[in-house]
Amino acid sequence: MSEIHQATSSDPGNSLDRGRIPPAVFLLMAAVAVIGCNSLGLSPIAPEVAHTFGVSVPEAMAGTAAFGLGTSLSALLLARHIDRVGAWRMLRIAFGLLSASLAVTAAAPFVMVLIAAQFSAGAAAGVALPAIYSNAAEIAPKGRETKTVGLMLSGWTLSMVAGVSLSALLADWLHWRVVYLAIFILAAGAFLVLCLSAHRDGRSSESAPSPLAALSIPGVPPLLVACGAFMTAFYGVYAYLGDHLHEGLGLPLGANGMVTLVYGLGFGAATLLDGIEKRVPARLSLPYAFLAVFVVYLLLSAGNGSYGAVLALTFLWGLANHLGLNLLIVRLTALDPARRGTIMGMNSAVTYLATFAGTLGFGPLYALAGFTALTAAAAGLMILASLAAGAPFRSGALKIKLEH
DSSP states (O other), X not given: OEEOOOOXXXXXXXXXXXXXXXXXXXXHHHHHHHHXXXXXXXXXXXXXXXXXXXXXXXXXXXXXXXXXXXXXXXXXXXXXXXXHHOHHHHHHHHXXXXXXXXXXXXXXXXXXXXXHHHHHHXXXXXXXXXXXXXXXXXXXXXXXXHHHHHHHHHHHHHIIIIIIHXXXXXXXXXXXXXXXXXXXXXXXXXXXXXXXXXXXXOOOOSOOOXXXXXXXXTTHHHHXXXXXXXXXXXXXXXXXXXXXXXXXXXXXXXXXXXXXXXXXXXXXXXXXXXXXXXXXXXXXXXXXXXXXXXXXXXXXXXXXXXXXXXXXXXXXXXXXXXXHHHHHHHHHHHHOGGGHHHHHHHHHHHHHHHHHHHHHHHHHHHHHHOHHHHHHHHHHHHHHHHXXXXXXXXXXXXXXXXXX
């Protein structure tokens, strides 16, 4: 049986031996928040962006699809260098590119410029996210891996509660370009903090592994299938939820911001339940979390005609998604600590290929059959995710003993 072991940190000021969460986790959490503000920010303001450029909402949402494609390709081709170059160094480089891309997005004169800038932002995120996840796994105190990863993932909550939820209001009150200007300022600030931080990486003489090397690690392929189904379902529904509320239910853009806020609150509230897996066998905790998301999509399929029902279900959606994402990352980073960067690079590649596939693939379905069809399709994908998540345990390839 393999256990999740803490990697030894070279930072002399760390307190991992005492089991205290390192302060660096909060820097990683902030970095995730900045990326989240951009990756989730277009959906609630898509109607205004489309109006500015004189295009349809699905055409405007091509910006999110381009971000996902750029992230996927970058994670596949570049994230493999994280283990050799160093996760902190790669994170600094990525945030420099992200800042420049956001500046171009804010000033884009045509929709194609916005799409190209978001592709570039995705290329930065494709390196930044696996570097962040690798750093979080490395500095996690022994026995507190789930808690550490949960805190880092709270950056997505920050982005939704304090970032994305305000973007619709800013677009209503001022202009959608102000949204991207604000995200640019946050990214530039994070870049400066990362450059000034004391974290340094040692260089490795080993050559970078093949982009697909992670697929040879037992347990990785089925978990990546689960990740792909999970994320395609999320982005396919999330991409068009804002337009459904605005056009389908006749609500103002501010209502989109409220939904994102409630989702973020649910996502954040799940940190209080990070110990729930103690009471569930390891082989069942991730499949059960994905089944919980399946139930939410079924309920959302039936209740999306009521704004109050959407708000309540969105809270549960955030709660269940956090549990699923947390457990998925803990499982993946435990498989081979020496190749975390490679594994998390493949995870990010699959995640944002799913962003691309979900945003573009669900668009025609939304146009033809409406929002209910999207949630039904997402529910079907979650069945696949649950089955794939349990496959490594059924085959005996993955036996993880979680320490708390």
